[in-house]
Amino acid sequence: MTMTRRHFIVLTAAAAAAWDHILAGTPETASNYNASEHWYGMLMNIEECIGCGSCVRGCQQENGVPDGYFRTWVERYQVGDWTVENPTVDSPDGGKNGFPELKHADGKSFFVPKLCNHCADSPCTQVCPVGATFHSPDGVVLVDPKYCLGCRYCVQACPYGCRFLNPKTETAEKCSLCYHRITKGLTTACCEVCPTGARQLVDFKNANDPIHAFLKTHAVQVLKPYMATKAKVYYYGLDGSVR
C-alpha cells in the first residue's frame, strides 16, 4: 500500500493524539487521603490571643519562610474612644518576638493573628495568568512553585496582603495551611504551637468538628466581607476597627 497524502495526514493526527496520551502518563495511585471529604478553614479566637508570636515562629520553622517575610503574622490594634475608624496598628517583625509595651496606652488594645484566608472565591487565583495558584479540592489556596512565573499579579490582588515573592526562588509564596501536615491528619504548625488555642484548624466537612457547635452559639465574622471573597478564616471577638 502506498502512503497517500490523505493517509499521511490522518495518521499524523492520530499519532499526535496518541502521543498526547503517552505524555499524560498514568494517574497516580491515590493514598488513603480523600481531598473531597474535607473543606478547610480556621477559627481565630481574639479573646485568647496573647501576642506571643509562637505561631509566627512555628510557621517559619515548619515552612522555611525567609526572615522578614510572613505567611502568618500578628497585629496589635490600639483603638481609642474616638478612633474606631482609625486605629493604630503595629506588628514589629510580624510579632515574631512579641510586642513591646506601648508608651501611651489609650483606649483598648488587642492582638489579631492573620494569615491567608483561603477564600473560596479568591482574587489571587483569578488573576494568575498561568494557573500556578489554585484552589485544592479540599479548599486550600496553594501555589505551584514549579509553574509560577513570579509576575506578582497575585501579590497585588490579595486584599489581605497575604502573599509575597520569595526572594530566593522568585516565586509567589503564601500560607499553604500546612497542606503537607493536614493531609497527614496533623494540624497546622501555627495551631500546634499556639499555647492558648486561639487558632484552630477547622474542617467544615467533618461533622464531628467542634466548629459546628461553636458556630451555633457564637457570633463570628471574616475580614473584609465586602470584598466577597468567601474567606474561610473566621474571627470570634473581632472588633469593628480591624481592617
Next chain:
Amino acid sequence: MSDLRNAGHLFRLAAVFAAMFIVFLLVRALLVPKGFGRYGHYRAEALAEIAAKPINYAGHQACENCHSDVVEVKSQGKHKGVKCESCHGPLARHVDDPASVQPAKLEATSLCPRCHTANAAKPKKFPQVAPEDHSGGVPCDTCHKPHTPAIETAEAKP
C-alpha cells in the same frame, strides 16, 4: 466537474492548514505539563508535591506515645492545653530517631516571659507579670514547675 478542475490550490491550502493544526497539537502536547487540567486549571501533580514536603513539628500525639508520664503530670496543671512543641520546639527529627536527636535544654528565664510578660493588649484573664519585678532575675523554674506551674503552698491548698 469542470469547476473543480482549477480547485487544486484550495486543497493545497487545506493541507497547509491541516499541517499547521497538527503542529499546534504537537507543540501543545509538549508545552502543557503532565496532569494540567485534571482537577482544574492547574498541574494536578502540584497537590502531591506540596503534600510530600517533610514535617518539622511532629504533633503532640507523637510525643504522647512515649512520654505518657509527662502527659499525666501536665494534665493536672494550668499548662494542660499547651502542646509539647510550643515550648520544646520542632521535634519531628527526635520522633524519627529518639536516641540520637535530643531536644535542646530550655532556658526558663527567656522561655516563660515570651508568653507571660505583661502587656496591655493581652487578655486580662491571662496570667502576666513584669518579669524583673516578679522574680528579680531568679529563673522562673526555681518556684514554678513548667508542666504544673501553680505553686502549691500550705496556705493555697484548700
